[in-house]
Amino acid sequence: MIPKRLALAAFVLFNALIGASFTFAPKQPGTSKAIDLIVIDPGHGGKDPGAIGAVAYEKTVALQVSLKVKEKFSGSGIKIMMTRADDSFVGLYERAEMANTNKADLFISIHCNANTNKSAYGTETFAVGVHKEDAQLDVMIKENSSILLEKNYQEKYDNFDPKSAESYIMFQLLQHAYLTQSLQLAKKIETNYANQAKRHSRGVRQAGFLVLWKTSMPSVLTEIGFISNPTEEKFLVSGEGQEHIASCIYKACIQYKNEVE
Numbered sequence: 001m002i003p004k005r006l007a008l009a010a011f012v013l014f015n016a017l018i019g020a021s022f023t024f025a026p027k028q029p030g031t032s033k034a035i036d037l038i039v040i041d042p043g044h045g046g047k048d049p050g051a052i053g054a055v056a057y058e059k060t061v062a063l064q065v066s067l068k069v070k071e072k073f074s075g076s077g078i079k080i081m082m083t084r085a086d087d088s089f090v091g092l093y094e095r096a097e098m099a100n101t102n103k104a105d106l107f108i109s110i111h112c113n114a115n116t117n118k119s120a121y122g123t124e125t126f127a128v129g130v131h132k133e134d135a136q137l138d139v140m141i142k143e144n145s146s147i148l149l150e151k152n153y154q155e156k157y158d159n160f161d162p163k164s165a166e167s168y169i170m171f172q173l174l175q176h177a178y179l180t181q182s183l184q185l186a187k188k189i190e191t192n193y194a195n196q197a198k199r200h201s202r203g204v205r206q207a208g209f210l211v212l213w214k215t216s217m218p219s220v221l222t223e224i225g226f227i228s229n230p231t232e233e234k235f236l237v238s239g240e241g242q243e244h245i246a247s248c249i250y251k252a253c254i255q256y257k258n259e260v261e
Ligand SMILES: [Zn+2]
Pocket: 043, 044, 050, 051, 058, 111, 112, 142, 143
């Protein structure tokens, strides 16, 4: 019998060679690119609450912050598209597809972190890619398990099991075409969190997030704080806290735009 890990690796490579589902758009990364359209992706929604805090759901905080980000861009000349603008359930690949179909220039997925250790706090922004630390498996499971609520998820995600460490090998085999730019944007978001909003930045990291896997533009997933930490949750649900976070994401995009255009 072929070991599962090997079979999966062969499958991913085969797909890459025949140009199937794991290839990315043929745009040339690294060239100067105008930033005209940004997709803002509020994590979870509908039947998927995401992480549950003492007073709020992750899906609600993510949507509120996302709407505030959208507001910041009004009059900026940059268009914002939301993957959801209300409490609806949207599949992870559908979110990426929306960005690809509309030829978005950036994709930003907004989430709240959670940990059984209630003292954990701070922000983290991820680009999709190799995970080197075991600790990140928790975050990947938490964010990718949404697919279990999607219809026909086995077919749609090629039998990807979000709860098995082995599934994540595909993220080690192929690099996202816009990894460098994604990390560049992630860095700016984290720097703004630390300097402007005075948050504790846990830094920029890489992990296997399905929502970022198939996008064909620089894409990040930002964890704006731990909803499981009572102090941080208070900040995350407050209008003022959400304004701070939204402003940091907006500023990071403008700084990124000024660098690449
Ligand atoms: Zn989430």
